Amino acid sequence: MLSYQHAYHAGNFADVHKHLLLSRVLAYLNLKPAGWTCYETHAGDGMYDLASVEALKTGEAEAGIKRLLNESARDLTLPEVMQTYVDIVRAQLDQQRYPGSPGIALGMAREQDAQVLCELHPAAFAALHGWASSARRHSGARISVHQRDGFEGVAALSPPAGGRGVVLIDPSYEIKADYETIPLWTAALLQRWRGAVVMQWYPILAKAGHAEILATMKAALPPTTGVRLTVEWSATGSAGMRGDRTPGMSGSGMVITNAPWTxxxxxxxxxxWLNEHLSIVQRIEVSP
Structure with missing residues (x-):
């Protein structure tokens, strides 16, 4: 059983990166009335306590979501595209809670939208199951949770009726083969579900180990795949990033296949704004 526990890293620099991007992808899908389904291969707990022993031990949220909220409160020029994400998080942070990606998707969901969440780790799944049960009771959310391998689960449960949806792939990369196998899995998924918006997170490593993901992805994706967007955030100086899930990690990357054109x-x-207020250098690459 893998040992990674995201409770130590909730609300960190990488969470801000991936969750802002998820909110923008779902906002784009919300422009049409038809429902979407958000699939997750590694859903985590659903909600995290930033006052927990684990979160306080690393303090990573201080340089991540807490810094963003402090800067947004001081500066009235917060970009509009960041506002929805900030609003979703601020509603929970008053209680020292940070929503994981399932919570961000729930905040974007309408009554016709659904979430399919896979999590294999027993403790994380127990927390996720409790969170999802509460969400269903309080809001009638259409959330299903599955304690199974996320890649097997998403492949078996997709595509959704109607064909509109997102797949978020957010592993810990404790299994080093993931750098090579995930792009190949994504390519196979896109052969069956060509319209899927696939979001694959990866750590930016000091030794450039993440380059393997990008090279394999470029080679594996079928030529009919739509726009592929690579978005990387790197921190300038120690204020931008502290510790993190991966030794030698210097930033956070996301490859989005079939990305919204906007x-x-x-x-x-x-x-x-990211550079001035959060000491973040952003790199964007668009591939046809």
């Missing part, structure tokens, strides 16, 4: 311009518009 997303690259949206992200270009927040580049200066």
């Amino acid at each position: 997303l690259a311009d949206e992200l270009a518009g927040i580049k200066d």
Whole structure:
């Protein structure tokens, strides 16, 4: 059983990166009335306590979501594309809670939308199951949770009726083969579900180990795949990043296949704000 526990890292620099991107992808899908389904291969706990022993031990949220909220409170020029994500998080942070990606998706969901969440780790699944049960009781959310291998589960449970949806792949990379196998899995998924928006997170490593993901992805994806957007955030100085899930990690990356056509311009518009207020250098690459 893998040992990674995200409770130590909730709300960190990488969470802000991936969850902001998830909110923008779902906002784009919300422009049409038809429902979407958000699949997750590694859903985690659903909600995290930032006052927990684990979170306080690393303090990573201080340089991540807490810094963003402090800066947004001081500066009235918070970019509009960041506002929805900030609002979802702020509603929970008053109680020292940070929503994981399932919580972000729930905050974006309408009554016609659904979530399919896979988590293999027993403790994380127990927390996820409790969170999802509470969400269903209080809001009628359409959430299903599955304690199974996320890659097997998402492959078996997709595509959704109607064909609109997102797949978020957010592993710990404790299994080093994931750097090579995940892009191949994504390519196979896209052969069956060509319209899927696939979001694959990866750590940016000091030794450039993440380059394997990008090279394998480029080679594996079928030529009919739509726009592929690579978005990387790197921190300048110690204020931007503290510790993190992966030794030698210096930043956070996301490859989005079948990305919304508006997303690259949206992200270009927040580049200066990220650098000025969060000490983040953003790199964007668009591939046809």
